[in-house]
Amino acid sequence: MQTSAYSDGADGSAALRATWPGVVVSSALLGLAGGAVYALCEVAFVATDADLYFPVASVAIYGILVLFLSVPLGLIVWGGASLLGWRLSARQQWAVHAALLLQLLLVLLLRPMLVLLLAPVPWLTCAWLANRRALNDMRWAWSLCAIATAACLLAADVLGWKRSTGGGVTDEFGAALTAVAVFTVAVLLVRLLKRGTLAVSTALVVVVAVGSAWSWRPFGQINTPAPSLMRPNIVLIVLDTMRRDVLGCYGGPPGLTSCLDQLARESAVYDDAYSPAAWTLPAHASLITGLFPRTHGCRADIHHWIDEEMITLPEMLQRHGYQTAAICSNAVLDGANFEQGFERFECVDVPMGLEHMRITRLLQLLGLPDGWIDKGSVRSTCELVNWLDHERDRERPFFLFVNLLEPHQPYLAPLRHRAAVIDNIADLSAASWLGANQYESTEWDIRRVGPGRNSELARKMYEAEVRYQDDALAELIEDLSARVELDQTLLIVTADHGESLGENGRWGHLFVVNDAVLRVPLLIRFPSRFPAGSRITGICHLTDIVPTIFDVLNEPCPQDSLPGRSLAPDEFRGAEYAYSEWTPGAMVRRVTPRAFRKSQLSNLRVLRGTRFKLVWSSGGDHQLFDLQSDPAESHNLYRVNEEISRSMEFAMEKLRDALPQYSIRENAPSAPLDDRHELRLKHLGYIH
Numbered sequence: 001m002q003t004s005a006y007s008d009g010a011d012g013s014a015a016l017r018a019t020w021p022g023v024v025v026s027s028a029l030l031g032l033a034g035g036a037v038y039a040l041c042e043v044a045f046v047a048t049d050a051d052l053y054f055p056v057a058s059v060a061i062y063g064i065l066v067l068f069l070s071v072p073l074g075l076i077v078w079g080g081a082s083l084l085g086w087r088l089s090a091r092q093q094w095a096v097h098a099a100l101l102l103q104l105l106l107v108l109l110l111r112p113m114l115v116l117l118l119a120p121v122p123w124l125t126c127a128w129l130a131n132r133r134a135l136n137d138m139r140w141a142w143s144l145c146a147i148a149t150a151a152c153l154l155a156a157d158v159l160g161w162k163r164s165t166g167g168g169v170t171d172e173f174g175a176a177l178t179a180v181a182v183f184t185v186a187v188l189l190v191r192l193l194k195r196g197t198l199a200v201s202t203a204l205v206v207v208v209a210v211g212s213a214w215s216w217r218p219f220g221q222i223n224t225p226a227p228s229l230m231r232p233n234i235v236l237i238v239l240d241t242m243r244r245d246v247l248g249c250y251g252g253p254p255g256l257t258s259c260l261d262q263l264a265r266e267s268a269v270y271d272d273a274y275s276p277a278a279w280t281l282p283a284h285a286s287l288i289t290g291l292f293p294r295t296h297g298c299r300a301d302i303h304h305w306i307d308e309e310m311i312t313l314p315e316m317l318q319r320h321g322y323q324t325a326a327i328c329s330n331a332v333l334d335g336a337n338f339e340q341g342f343e344r345f346e347c348v349d350v351p352m353g354l355e356h357m358r359i360t361r362l363l364q365l366l367g368l369p370d371g372w373i374d375k376g377s378v379r380s381t382c383e384l385v386n387w388l389d390h391e392r393d394r395e396r397p398f399f400l401f402v403n404l405l406e407p408h409q410p411y412l413a414p415l416r417h418r419a420a421v422i423d424n425i426a427d428l429s430a431a432s433w434l435g436a437n438q439y440e441s442t443e444w445d446i447r448r449v450g451p452g453r454n455s456e457l458a459r460k461m462y463e464a465e466v467r468y469q470d471d472a473l474a475e476l477i478e479d480l481s482a483r484v485e486l487d488q489t490l491l492i493v494t495a496d497h498g499e500s501l502g503e504n505g506r507w508g509h510l511f512v513v514n515d516a517v518l519r520v521p522l523l524i525r526f527p528s529r530f531p532a533g534s535r536i537t538g539i540c541h542l543t544d545i546v547p548t549i550f551d552v553l554n555e556p557c558p559q560d561s562l563p564g565r566s567l568a569p570d571e572f573r574g575a576e577y578a579y580s581e582w583t584p585g586a587m588v589r590r591v592t593p594r595a596f597r598k599s600q601l602s603n604l605r606v607l608r609g610t611r612f613k614l615v616w617s618s619g620g621d622h623q624l625f626d627l628q629s630d631p632a633e634s635h636n637l638y639r640v641n642e643e644i645s646r647s648m649e650f651a652m653e654k655l656r657d658a659l660p661q662y663s664i665r666e667n668a669p670s671a672p673l674d675d676r677h678e679l680r681l682k683h684l685g686y687i688h
């Protein structure tokens, strides 16, 4: 009855040669079928998002993806089985394929990394068991498929458990361990029972499925503490590299930032907030010291050290009885003494090593798994939940700092976020390649993107990241609001800098001081002092956040002589000018020289008023823009309107004179950079 493809092949290699075309064809067919099934899952997403394009893209892209995975896996497993001399009948081969397909589909749905790598294990076990004379019955194969399903569902439970409790194991490791353990136990059980196996394994699947559904239910409020009116909890969220003008509340594309827009309706929205620096480290140092880069001195290299003598915001708040914690996604903040004053400092470690392998890029390109694309938001939210539930001191108010990094280069958001902003498959494919290739570039390819289609696609890829960041923020705020009384929490959301997306041919945020980079979003939610939905005009800086916090606490700021002032709407008066700096310093040595003109390596000082903007350059290439008639900053009036140029230069000097210069040492000391840290910075484009 059974037509064994291997019946004459005692030699495994010969058997493999005889059967590999069949394996390829069957794997390919199963791959396409898998793609179609997976697309149906995505239709559920589309049904709620009213995007009719997506099912078509899903069938194509996921079909190809499953095909990519199943053909090589099929060959590896079949080859291994043949070499070991196992002989499978045609029916058994199909059964084993079905087992793999189920496994693969679940992996695609669940997306834990190691489960993907372990996918062939149950398949091989299945092949081995199915081939044993005592088990030579199709029921065994199907039972084992069902058990594999159960194992994967339970793995999902581990993820659910991790998300809700912030357990100590990583998602992938926990899921993989559980899958393997449950599978092994289940196989042993089935072998022991020998009879009625289909019923037993089906029951097992039903039990685990019900358990899964239960564990994925939304979690309710957990241990909400009594609100403290006098000492609010403080949450400061920095959306690294988030441009101001992409937020709907600042006139950005509709639907891109629904969470931030909702937050804006509940917050005071600042129209003219500026970062005192164009890149991560000095901007963050200014944020937590309340000082301009000229004063804190941490400005000229990626691994500069925030001087221990500076008093940071968490230190100030500790003196007022606050528990302090920071969760950062940007590796620049790791090893820069940013942790000073934080009782708990966590720089989430995204799997950069695997992330940049070729095969990983291919998977990312094709849409899986999110965990490999995420730049830290998922883990940050887990850490936040873990800290709130397990490490938080309920006797004290807390200050929590969170840095999220999704809009940062490289732009390669999860597929469904890409598909949501790019509306045809040809553009989606081209844009995805553009995003994926950033990983491999020895310099930033994105910087070389010229005008035209590529440039437009790169902007779309950035928007996809913004959309993904907004979704991740929504999850984080939901988890936060389940644990603290949000109305009694001072919630500040801003960005350390924006991102230039081709304005005047400039990309990224290094060497760029246009408004796309220096003007940042700023939302402050604290209804009793910051009226919901209020729009606040008038220039302010990130350095104003420290004084604002102490104004809300109604306490004197432990660090007097800070340049900033409170942003509370009842007191706020806009400044005359915004001041920012770009100081390349040692950074210059780390970038590929040919990517930048020499003049771009100058120190830049920016004075921005409500109408005119002066960019002073140490290279002598000064610029003046009239932002009213030239918001794109493309017509240099420095020599045309000399009167304004002189008066702004004078105002800039006056402002700088009022700022103490960092003088403890000539420049802030640098921290040593280990290999792993260097690799992480390289992948973010800071080092080449």
Ligand SMILES: [Zn+2]
Residues within 6 Å of the ligand: 240, 241, 279, 280, 281, 330, 496, 497
């Ligand atoms: Zn940054």
